[in-house]
Amino acid sequence: GENVEQHPSTLSVQEGDSAVIKCTYSDSASNYFPWYxxxxxxxxxxxxxxxxNVGEKxxxxxxxxxxxxxxxxxxxxxxxxxxxxxxxxxxxxxxxxYIPTFGxxxxxxxxx
Amino acid sequence: xxxxxxxxxxxxxxxxxxxxxxxxxxxxxNSLFWYRQTMMRGLExxxxxxxxxxIDDSGMPEDRxxxxxxxxxxxxxxxxxxxxxxxxxxxxxxxxxxxTGELFFGEGxxxxxx
Numbered sequence: 001g002e003n004v005e006q007h008p009s010t011l012s013v014q015e016g017d018s019a020v021i022k023c024t025y026s027d028s029a030s031n032y033f034p035w036y037x038x039x040x041x042x043x044x045x046x047x048x049x050x051x052x053n054v055g056e057k058x059x060x061x062x063x064x065x066x067x068x069x070x071x072x073x074x075x076x077x078x079x080x081x082x083x084x085x086x087x088x089x090x091x092x093x094x095x096x097x098y099i100p101t102f103g104x105x106x107x108x109x110x111x112x
Numbered sequence: 113x114x115x116x117x118x119x120x121x122x123x124x125x126x127x128x129x130x131x132x133x134x135x136x137x138x139x140x141x142n143s144l145f146w147y148r149q150t151m152m153r154g155l156e157x158x159x160x161x162x163x164x165x166x167i168d169d170s171g172m173p174e175d176r177x178x179x180x181x182x183x184x185x186x187x188x189x190x191x192x193x194x195x196x197x198x199x200x201x202x203x204x205x206x207x208x209x210x211x212t213g214e215l216f217f218g219e220g221x222x223x224x225x226x
Contacts, residue, residue, distance in 0.1 A: 032213055034213055034214065034215075036215075042219070043203065043218060043220055044155070044215075044217050045217070046213075046214045046215070049214070093213075098160060098167075098207060099145075099157060099160060099168070100215065102154065102155045103154075104154040105155075
């Protein structure tokens, strides 16, 4: 089955810096890659996703890049703010499947 | 729509007691998932249903865990008997269809077994 590795497990940055979280996946048939943000005590919520026919996608301060050949994808957050502090999960899902496989999560801490 | 609704939000119980967690999915969403979240193991998929039918329960830890979806608007996850190692946050999530992407999570049920 699919295996998703996520790094780092913890990331600490100063407000205004950029943050990058990286994930690798094992199943070459995976074609959908969502990112979820989970604030403390809250539920995970989708913040951005990318499909395998696209190499990069941006939404304001966040962007996701995908390298299908290397089977890795990354989340980039620019101009970080304290409210970006949360746990971020990447996931991968193969075509025709209902089930995403999640990474272990990255705890992002943005210091004011 | 009010989103995915879970109850109870918090449950504290003693070892050996039966625990029932409930989920009301978003209307029209055909797939429903139960996840367990712990610091040690992250987000684990326990079971998922498609059109009320259990499709994959390979993540259910053992026979003490059972899940049902008697109709399109209700699902339960039951633990009997509960053990301290079952303490976790249990999330219910739904998906509109295989061609859509976003999983909609409920607020979770935080279970503590003493």
